[in-house]
Amino acid sequence: MQKKVLVFGSTGSVGRNSLEVIEKAADKFEVVGLCGNSNIKEIVKQIRKFRPKYLCLKDKGSANQLKKRTKIKFKLFSGKQGLEKFSRIKSDVSIMAISGIDCLKPLLINIESSKRIALANKEAVVTGAKFIFPKAKKYKTKIIPIDSEINAIFQLLNLTESGNKEIDKIYITASGGALLNYDKKSLKKVTAKRVLKHPTWDMGKRITVDSATLVNKGFEAVEAHNFFNIDYKNIEILLHRQSLMHAMIQLSDQSCFSCIYAPDMKKPISYALFYPKRMKLPKIDLDKEKNKYSFSYSPIPYKKFPLLKIILEAGKRDDNSLVVLNACDEVVVDLFLNGKIKFTQIEETIKKIFENYPSKKIKSIGDIYKWDNWARNKTKEILGEK
Amino acid sequence: MQKKVLVFGSTGSVGRNSLEVIEKAADKFEVVGLCGNSNIKEIVKQIRKFRPKYLCLKDKGSANQLKKRTKIKFKLFSGKQGLEKFSRIKSDVSIMAISGIDCLKPLLINIESSKRIALANKEAVVTGAKFIFPKAKKYKTKIIPIDSEINAIFQLLNLTESGNKEIDKIYITASGGALLNYDKKSLKKVTAKRVLKHPTWDMGKRITVDSATLVNKGFEAVEAHNFFNIDYKNIEILLHRQSLMHAMIQLSDQSCFSCIYAPDMKKPISYALFYPKRMKLPKIDLDKEKNKYSFSYSPIPYKKFPLLKIILEAGKRDDNSLVVLNACDEVVVDLFLNGKIKFTQIEETIKKIFENYPSKKIKSIGDIYKWDNWARNKTKEILGEK
Numbered sequence: 001m002q003k004k005v006l007v008f009g010s011t012g013s014v015g016r017n018s019l020e021v022i023e024k025a026a027d028k029f030e031v032v033g034l035c036g037n038s039n040i041k042e043i044v045k046q047i048r049k050f051r052p053k054y055l056c057l058k059d060k061g062s063a064n065q066l067k068k069r070t071k072i073k074f075k076l077f078s079g080k081q082g083l084e085k086f087s088r089i090k091s092d093v094s095i096m097a098i099s100g101i102d103c104l105k106p107l108l109i110n111i112e113s114s115k116r117i118a119l120a121n122k123e124a125v126v127t128g129a130k131f132i133f134p135k136a137k138k139y140k141t142k143i144i145p146i147d148s149e150i151n152a153i154f155q156l157l158n159l160t161e162s163g164n165k166e167i168d169k170i171y172i173t174a175s176g177g178a179l180l181n182y183d184k185k186s187l188k189k190v191t192a193k194r195v196l197k198h199p200t201w202d203m204g205k206r207i208t209v210d211s212a213t214l215v216n217k218g219f220e221a222v223e224a225h226n227f228f229n230i231d232y233k234n235i236e237i238l239l240h241r242q243s244l245m246h247a248m249i250q251l252s253d254q255s256c257f258s259c260i261y262a263p264d265m266k267k268p269i270s271y272a273l274f275y276p277k278r279m280k281l282p283k284i285d286l287d288k289e290k291n292k293y294s295f296s297y298s299p300i301p302y303k304k305f306p307l308l309k310i311i312l313e314a315g316k317r318d319d320n321s322l323v324v325l326n327a328c329d330e331v332v333v334d335l336f337l338n339g340k341i342k343f344t345q346i347e348e349t350i351k352k353i354f355e356n357y358p359s360k361k362i363k364s365i366g367d368i369y370k371w372d373n374w375a376r377n378k379t380k381e382i383l384g385e386k
Numbered sequence: 387m388q389k390k391v392l393v394f395g396s397t398g399s400v401g402r403n404s405l406e407v408i409e410k411a412a413d414k415f416e417v418v419g420l421c422g423n424s425n426i427k428e429i430v431k432q433i434r435k436f437r438p439k440y441l442c443l444k445d446k447g448s449a450n451q452l453k454k455r456t457k458i459k460f461k462l463f464s465g466k467q468g469l470e471k472f473s474r475i476k477s478d479v480s481i482m483a484i485s486g487i488d489c490l491k492p493l494l495i496n497i498e499s500s501k502r503i504a505l506a507n508k509e510a511v512v513t514g515a516k517f518i519f520p521k522a523k524k525y526k527t528k529i530i531p532i533d534s535e536i537n538a539i540f541q542l543l544n545l546t547e548s549g550n551k552e553i554d555k556i557y558i559t560a561s562g563g564a565l566l567n568y569d570k571k572s573l574k575k576v577t578a579k580r581v582l583k584h585p586t587w588d589m590g591k592r593i594t595v596d597s598a599t600l601v602n603k604g605f606e607a608v609e610a611h612n613f614f615n616i617d618y619k620n621i622e623i624l625l626h627r628q629s630l631m632h633a634m635i636q637l638s639d640q641s642c643f644s645c646i647y648a649p650d651m652k653k654p655i656s657y658a659l660f661y662p663k664r665m666k667l668p669k670i671d672l673d674k675e676k677n678k679y680s681f682s683y684s685p686i687p688y689k690k691f692p693l694l695k696i697i698l699e700a701g702k703r704d705d706n707s708l709v710v711l712n713a714c715d716e717v718v719v720d721l722f723l724n725g726k727i728k729f730t731q732i733e734e735t736i737k738k739i740f741e742n743y744p745s746k747k748i749k750s751i752g753d754i755y756k757w758d759n760w761a762r763n764k765t766k767e768i769l770g771e772k
Contacts, residue, residue: 159545159643168669238672248646250672253656253664256646257545260634270639278639283554286624286636286683294682297672 002030005273006054006089006114008106009097010046011039013204014120014146017265018095019046021273029273033089035077035098035106038062044069056086058102088113093273095146096121099204100330101372104128108365111141118272120146122207122219123330127323127368129226143227144272148201149173150223151268152246152259157228158276159257169250170230172220173240174300175200177212179343180241190343192336200243200263209333213346214300215325218311222322225315232316237308240297260293307347310354319359320371327375328353332383341383349382388416391659392440392475392500394492395483397422397429399590400506400532403651404481405432407659415659419475421463421484421492424448430455442472444488474499479659481532482507485590486716487758490514494751497527504658506532508593508605509716513709513754515612529613530658534587535559536609537654538632538645543614544662545643556616557634557642558606559626560686561586563598565729566627576729578722586629586649595719599732600686601711604697608708611701618702623694626683646679693733696740705745706757713761714739718769727769735768 005022009015015036022029033054036043040062047055047070056077057063063078077086087109094114096107103121108131110117117136119125125132136143145151149172157167178195179187198208210216221235238248248258261267270279286293302309314321332349335341341349353375362368379385391408395401401422408415419440422429426448433441433456442463443449449464463472473495480500482493489507494517496503503522505511511518522529531537535558543553564581565573584594596602607621624634634644647653656665672679688695700707718735721727727735739761748754765771 155641156643166664169671171672236672248672250670251664252666253653253660254647254667254670255541255653255657255664256672257542258644258646260642260644261640267639267641271641274639278552278637278641280638281640284636284640285555286557286622286634286642294684296680296682298680 002028003092003273004032004090005029006033006035006086006091006094006110007031007097008035008087008094008103008110009037009099009120010034011036011042012097012099013202014097014265014269015095016042018097018118018269019050021266021270021279023049025270025273025279029093032091033086035083035086040066040069047072047074054086054089056083058083084109090114092116093118095269095272096124097146099123099206101127101326101368104365104368107132108135111135111139111143114141116142116144116272118144118146118269122147122216122223123326125226126219126222126326127372128365129222130362131365133226144275145223145227146265146268146272147220147223148246148263148265148268149220150227150247151271153224153228153249155259155271156247156249156257166252167230167234167249168252168254169234169236170224170228171236171238171248171250171256172217172224173238173243173245173247173297174214174217175211175241175243176239177214177216178208179212180239180304184344188342188344192339195336195343199241203265205337206330206333209336209346210329212343214305214308215311215329215350218308218315219326221312222315232312237300238297239300240295242295244293245295245297260295307350310350314354317359318361320362320367321354321357321359323362323368323371324353324357324375324378325350327372328379331376331379335383335385340385345383349379352382353378388414389478390418390476391415392419392421392472392477392480392496393417393483394421394473394480394489394496395423395485395506396420396432397425398483398485399588400483400651400655401481402428404483404504404655405436407652407656407665409435411656411659411665415479418477419472421469421472426452426455433458433460440472440475442468444469470495476500478502479504481655481658482510483532485509485592487513487712487754490751490754493518494521497521497525497529500527502528502530502658504530504532504655508533508602508609509712511612512605512608512712513758514751515608516748517751519612530661531609531613532651532654532658533606533609534632534649534651534654535606536613536633537657539610539614539635541645541657542633542635542643552638553616553620553635554638554640555620555622555636556610556614557622557624557636558603558610559624559629559631559633559683560600560603561597561627561629562625563600563602564594565598566625566690570730574728574730578725581722581729585627589651591723592716592719595722595732596715598729600691600694601697601715601736604694604701605712607698608701618698623686624683625686626681628681630679631681631683646681693736696736700740703745704747706748706753707740707743707745709748709754709757710739710743710761710764711736713758714765717762717765721769721771726771731769735765738768739764 031050035056038059417436421442424445
């Protein structure tokens, strides 16, 4: 029998990649629901191909337009409340690829009705890990990370005889993003277009900017800590420009095992769908590959990436700092992408907010939204955008 | 309780490394027997340190001398028959590091009396796999390869959920040996001293020469085929100069997993001793290592290494060819090391014998020795050494 799949964020980069994987394994998976934001053109294509029973567009206007664009029947949800209802649909697998903190609520709801969640979103884990994982445990919902590095760790840990018991260290690799070799002066002038040219990965916009500041890598360390219950002191980040080796584990005898594949999100997505099995794909001959595989890695130049240190420091504090930093980052990256601020102001603003936020415990989901909101306002205030 | 260990070939490179590992884990392992050839100085040191109950020196003269050199009591075996008796001693783990085909008989005997054999020797597997593995199965003796590449595959396969069921390919890496960048003309003049300067590994003499001709790598493919029942067409060899990544497996979704550690035989030895657990060793910070880890791999230049193709071809034939080639290689390498022939004559002679040997099935251990003997004589005949 086919497994019923919901795709949250189906028109984004991960969503589209997920649907490509599902298309190739149509005998095993059936798309029952698609959820997008406002990209009608893309969603109409997807509807024609997958004929889902349920559809959700967060943007109400787009939802109204959509009705006029297709005669295919489906149940349509829209708006925030519509998204919450859509999140209650029962599924075998939900692919969660809504970007930003907007993913948190659908995720928390969907844990109750899905058997497995393939989670691409980082921000929900960064801000709400303490609510997500206990709830998943309670509902016996398996959350599998799709984020390539975290997925690689998940794969590597699944491979070891005793899970994470004999792990001495985990290495997450970082490409260093689009601006690794830029000096301070050039960083001031760098355009959004330039930052969005990632050397190895083709991804969404915010994550590509976050890759250039290494905020993204800091978030991955937070993910690794929360997914696998591994102490921050045993999580290392290595600079690895080629994005071929996604993670590495170091066992008690100091032997290392790494997970290697060409940078393509379809790999971790298919693993999350097929786990504990694997998709059967055409055999690759590495020795006949055009690009000779060549890896290198070296220490991260932390001085060049102060935001990475800040995120790691925040990870260790059990307070509202990650919520605040995530919200601030979301706002500044958005302003940068819209040409409102310089690239260097991303770092300046996040630094400023980290120095000045009032440290408070997060005790409820409400606290997350409260501090998220506080940080958004504070960020705009700092930048004089209010 | 400590596990009882026999070390065959204790004065050689692998033997000495094994004793170093055992010394560090003296609470877990007790050396009950040591077996060497003629290096009295080394064996006396080892006797003083480990106080084994049993000792064996294959060379009878050396055995007689040994008695005079120490007052420590032990039961001494010597000569071929002595070695056979020594091989019948019961043990929890036997480390088999006798070099050449001389290892075959002790191995076949020891399978009956040891629970686990950590096997460093290649030649026994290359010549006698069809007798070794069924016998090990019958006596429920676990044979664990110590040869670094094969050990790495063993580790990687142990890590996968379903053993070798979902393996698409296995990659064995080759450093390319000491002479990778030599042209034909320089190869004619190369000295044994030069060949023995391996770029990454510190090993015994024959294996170091075999690394320069890639005969060693061919033998490893034969080992991999026999240890893991993997078809030759799914075994690839990759050139990887740094000897950090010892093997890689490629699963059905084309993700790869590799086993990485600095080239040091103590790693695979300790894994074979501690399996399925791992030795606890001091934590290494890869990002603080002096040598930045950098890997590359590329296709093997097969044209440069015709002997590799020959060994792989022989592996596919189910006849006496591997026995013949191994014996021929053992003789020519010995002659080269003793300055009797040129380096290029190794290749010439092995080619000649492969073109002219009579292809016959190996039906008994006796057949192995018969063809081994035939090839030794034939080799000397070809070289006019008889």
